[in-house]
Amino acid sequence: MNEGSGRLGELLAEYADVERQLSDPAVHGDATRARTLGRRYAALAPVAAAARELDTARDDLTAARELAGEDPSFAAEADALTVRVDALGTKLRELLLPRDPNDGKDAILEIKAGEGGEESALFAGDLLRMYLRYAERQGWTAEVLDDEPTDLGGRKSVTVALRARGPDRPVYARMKYEGGVHRVQRVPATESQGRIHTSAAGVLVLPEAEEVEVEIDPNDLRVDVFRSSGPGGQSVNTTDSAVRITHLPTGTVVSMQNEKSQLQNREAALRVLRARLLAHAQEQADAAAADARRSQVRTVDRSERVRTYNFPENRISDHRVGFKAYNLDQVLDGALDDVIDALARAETEALLAGSS
Numbered sequence: 001m002n003e004g005s006g007r008l009g010e011l012l013a014e015y016a017d018v019e020r021q022l023s024d025p026a027v028h029g030d031a032t033r034a035r036t037l038g039r040r041y042a043a044l045a046p047v048a049a050a051a052r053e054l055d056t057a058r059d060d061l062t063a064a065r066e067l068a069g070e071d072p073s074f075a076a077e078a079d080a081l082t083v084r085v086d087a088l089g090t091k092l093r094e095l096l097l098p099r100d101p102n103d104g105k106d107a108i109l110e111i112k113a114g115e116g117g118e119e120s121a122l123f124a125g126d127l128l129r130m131y132l133r134y135a136e137r138q139g140w141t142a143e144v145l146d147d148e149p150t151d152l153g154g155r156k157s158v159t160v161a162l163r164a165r166g167p168d169r170p171v172y173a174r175m176k177y178e179g180g181v182h183r184v185q186r187v188p189a190t191e192s193q194g195r196i197h198t199s200a201a202g203v204l205v206l207p208e209a210e211e212v213e214v215e216i217d218p219n220d221l222r223v224d225v226f227r228s229s230g231p232g233g234q235s236v237n238t239t240d241s242a243v244r245i246t247h248l249p250t251g252t253v254v255s256m257q258n259e260k261s262q263l264q265n266r267e268a269a270l271r272v273l274r275a276r277l278l279a280h281a282q283e284q285a286d287a288a289a290a291d292a293r294r295s296q297v298r299t300v301d302r303s304e305r306v307r308t309y310n311f312p313e314n315r316i317s318d319h320r321v322g323f324k325a326y327n328l329d330q331v332l333d334g335a336l337d338d339v340i341d342a343l344a345r346a347e348t349e350a351l352l353a354g355s356s
Contacts, residue, residue: 007096012051015044032210039104042168047095054088061085097351102207102282103173106163108145108275110204113156114181119188120199121154123309126332127182127201128158131175133334135162138169145268146258152189159256159272161208172207177343179205180306187311196312200305208271209278216274222246223266228257245269252276307339321346 018041021027028034064078111128113121135142141163148156162171183200191197225240242257243265254273256265308317314328316339323342327335 008047008051008092011044011047011096015041015048018044036210038166039170042166042170043099043104047092050088050092050095054085054092057081057085057088094348094352097348100173100176102176104170105172105207105209106161107171107175108206108208108272109160109162109175109178110202110206110272111155111158111160112202112204113154114200114202117199118150118152118154118190119184119197120201121150121156122152122189123182123184123199124155124158124201125149125153126184127203128155128160130332130334130336131160131162131178134336135334137334138164138171138174139166140164140169140171144258145272146256159268161271163208172205174340174344175205176207177340178203183305183308185308185310185312206272206275206279209274214274214277214281216247216270216277220248222248225262228260241265243269245273247273247277250277250280252280318343 018037022034022037022041027037061078061081061084064074064081068074068078109131111124111131113124132142143161143163144158145161146157146159148158150156162175164171181200181202183198185196185198187194188197222245224244224246226242226244227240228242241260241262242255243262244253244255245266246253252273254269254276256269256272259265259268306318306320308315308319309328309332310317311328313326315324315326316328316331317324318339321342323339325331325338331339
């Protein structure tokens with residue numbers, strides 16, 4: 001890809017237009033529009049900065065070469081600038097690669113226990129803590145929308161909304177790599193013989209949809225209310241505050257019971273429903289998106305693992321890119337950047353190979 005291509009010109013023009021819109025005070029009266037523009041501005045800013053750097057370096061290189069013809073002492077500077085121009089050109093080509101349009105969005109994270117009984121639920125709880133700690137390190141906010149705990153402190157299922165505090169640390173661009181089946185190998189707390197067990201939990205990551213992106217006709221919804229229940233089926237409260245929403249055209253069902261207010265549970269359910277419907281629409285419109293979606297959770301089965309957490313060896317292995325590290329304790333405390341960086345690099349390399 002030539003960094004002087006029409007795509008660069010289009011992106012720089014869009015960057016200037018978004019910058020102009022953000023300078024209009026009227027735009028900031030519409031929080032949704034301002035947030036969308038802010039995210040796009042943050043996504044385009046690195047391209048504009050890299051293009052400016054490359055132009056400056058090329059001008060400097062031209063000047064150094066002209067001076068080297070008169071004074072050989074400038075030859076070394078010209079050589080160094082040649083290396084810099086090449087590096088900046090590569091960086092800009094990477095930035096110009098087609099990106100997931102959802103990268104700048106916030107995310108809905110769902111974790112579900114799978115094979116392994118109570119041990120799987122305990123592992124799902126460990127994954128929840130890991131992602132909450134990672135969100136804290138990233139400066140994101142985390143809101144638990146729905147939670148089904150077990151008697152031993154595990155999680156049958158939990159849904160969390162992750163939101164960036166600003167456009168410079170987008171959530172979905174990082175968290176999208178976490179979708180899939182996660183496998184754990186360890187001696188469960190309930191194991192009296194000291195044997196290592198293997199169990200699994202499923203993680204699903206959806207880009208959170210804005211209301212304007214997914215219009216939901218109230219006539220397409222069936223809303224049922226029921227009494228919330230806690231671990232072991234015990235009643236959490238004595239009112240019918242839990243909400244189950246069924247989207248009739250697609251058969252999508254979302255249940256929420258975390259809040260004591262029926263209205264709050266309904267709003268949380270609609271947030272998750274919008275995210276699922278957005279993903280569903282993109283799958284139908286884009287075969288690549290469908291492939292990416294299918295690579296996440298289909299069944300919480302150990303055979304479809306994307307990552308293994310081996311406690312006896314303190315090892316984490318991501319099977320998609322061959323990543324392996326022996327700092328599992330740190331990873332479970334939220335140190336996920338190394339493995340996510342490896343997955344992001346592999347995606348960039350695949351895109352570069354496909355564009356050449």
